[in-house]
Amino acid sequence: MNNSSFLIITGHFFNPHSAVKWDNIPRGALCFNERGRIVAFGEKDDVLKEYPVGRYCELIDHSDSIIFPAFVDTHLHAPQFHCRGFYSDNLLEWLENFIFAEEEKFASSAYASNIATELFKELVSFGIGTASIYGSVHPNATDILFAKGAKTSMKLAIGKVMMDRSDYETTEESISQSLDLYEKWEGQNNGRLRYSFTPRFALSCTGKLMAEVGRIITGNKALCQTHLSENVGELEMVKKLYPDYENYTAVYGRNGILRKGTIVAHSIHLNDDEYRILSASGCGVAHCPDSNMFLHSGEMNLARMQKEGIPIGLGSDIGAGSTLSPFNSMKMMIYSHGRSDIVPETAFYYATLGGAKVIGFGELTGNFDVGKDADFIVARKPRRVPEGADNIRQILSHLIFCNGEHHVRAVYLKGERVH
Numbered sequence: 001m002n003n004s005s006f007l008i009i010t011g012h013f014f015n016p017h018s019a020v021k022w023d024n025i026p027r028g029a030l031c032f033n034e035r036g037r038i039v040a041f042g043e044k045d046d047v048l049k050e051y052p053v054g055r056y057c058e059l060i061d062h063s064d065s066i067i068f069p070a071f072v073d074t075h076l077h078a079p080q081f082h083c084r085g086f087y088s089d090n091l092l093e094w095l096e097n098f099i100f101a102e103e104e105k106f107a108s109s110a111y112a113s114n115i116a117t118e119l120f121k122e123l124v125s126f127g128i129g130t131a132s133i134y135g136s137v138h139p140n141a142t143d144i145l146f147a148k149g150a151k152t153s154m155k156l157a158i159g160k161v162m163m164d165r166s167d168y169e170t171t172e173e174s175i176s177q178s179l180d181l182y183e184k185w186e187g188q189n190n191g192r193l194r195y196s197f198t199p200r201f202a203l204s205c206t207g208k209l210m211a212e213v214g215r216i217i218t219g220n221k222a223l224c225q226t227h228l229s230e231n232v233g234e235l236e237m238v239k240k241l242y243p244d245y246e247n248y249t250a251v252y253g254r255n256g257i258l259r260k261g262t263i264v265a266h267s268i269h270l271n272d273d274e275y276r277i278l279s280a281s282g283c284g285v286a287h288c289p290d291s292n293m294f295l296h297s298g299e300m301n302l303a304r305m306q307k308e309g310i311p312i313g314l315g316s317d318i319g320a321g322s323t324l325s326p327f328n329s330m331k332m333m334i335y336s337h338g339r340s341d342i343v344p345e346t347a348f349y350y351a352t353l354g355g356a357k358v359i360g361f362g363e364l365t366g367n368f369d370v371g372k373d374a375d376f377i378v379a380r381k382p383r384r385v386p387e388g389a390d391n392i393r394q395i396l397s398h399l400i401f402c403n404g405e406h407h408v409r410a411v412y413l414k415g416e417r418v419h
């Protein structure tokens with residue numbers, strides 16, 4: 001051990017590895033260095049043997065708390081921050097009635113700047129350390145979003161929404177503005193900021209634009225995000241607009257959009273061929289159960305996604321989602337699916353490491369593997385947990401179903417306390 005300084009956090013740890021595998025360590029410890037990198041994790045006695053408390057090694061005791069990785073939100077719309085809870089039972093009407101008008105306000109840099117400040121403050125307060133974010137169509141507003149995000153310790157994928165079927169922009173403008181932002185922000189903050197090309201969805205983009213995005217992301221191994229098969233009415237319109245394609249998923253697949261590093265949100269109404277296309281492509285799915293219930297869009301088939309080995313992460317999808325709270329997203333996920341599909345530990349996996357893998361930050365965050373950033377949440381354990389204080393399922397369940405955000409005591413990102 002050299003003379004760098006280390007911080008050790010002790011407490012009851014939950015550490016996810018997959019949807020079915022996790023560690024439950026009631027007397028655990030996490031040690032990280034001054035750069036916020038994890039150097040040791042496991043049983044408290046083992047960690048303290050390797051890193052004894054002393055002049056260069058400080059200990060903070062949270063033995064009455066549950067500690068788990070910081071959350072990951074795989075899908076949210078920054079310009080819809082103030083559009084939550086506006087009632088509609090239909091995606092396309094909701095977009096026309098509330099969303100497009102609000103997103104136009106982001107032509108104003110001052111407006112965009114104020115919302116970005118509020119957004120990042122709220123994300124961090126919920127313990128969200130990583131997110132994939134849609135901006136508006138305006139390059140300047142997206143640039144502001146990056147600049148504000150760069151000042152946080154978050155890992156972020158952000159993109160300017162591309163919609164060249166509208167009056168907002170031409171295909172050429174959409175591509176060149178996105179490329180400028182990519183050049184400026186891709187890989188900044190030591191790889192913790194990524195640009196994500198963001199063709200909004202097949203109804204707002206031309207085939208020409210999608211083919212060009214497919215070419216760019218394939219050539220550069222760049223990130224990409226879009227929406228797929230959210231609403232039945234949307235499906236009908238896609239069929240009319242793209243008669244030469246066998247299904248909605250093929251519109252993206254044949255244009256090169258679907259690959260590792262691409263996130264498709266929702267993916268609810270799919271046929272067998274479409275599951276096969278997604279599975280073979282390596283892309284991930286942002287599952288947004290709160291939004292899907294709010295807009296009566298339908299339910300993603302979780303069991304089928306798992307069976308096909310398609311990576312999944314949870315997303316709030318604000319403004320169709322009602323809150324950024326990952327506890328709420330997990331609750332809605334459990335409500336949405338059959339009882340054999342998901343238990344609280346599995347929901348926590350999808351809200352942490354599962355999401356990190358989907359966005360492309362799985363090597364940096366999502367659990368307590370040595371070498372990753374020390375991104376974690378310290379939460380008060382529920383006062384009464386049935387049968388033994390180490391019953392991890394009931395501790396996590398209580399957080400999910402009883403507004404866990406009120407239990408959060410501290411949020412650390414890259415080893416630094418940010419909330």
Ligand SMILES: [Zn+2]
Nearest residue numbers: 077227265317
């Ligand atoms: Zn969305």
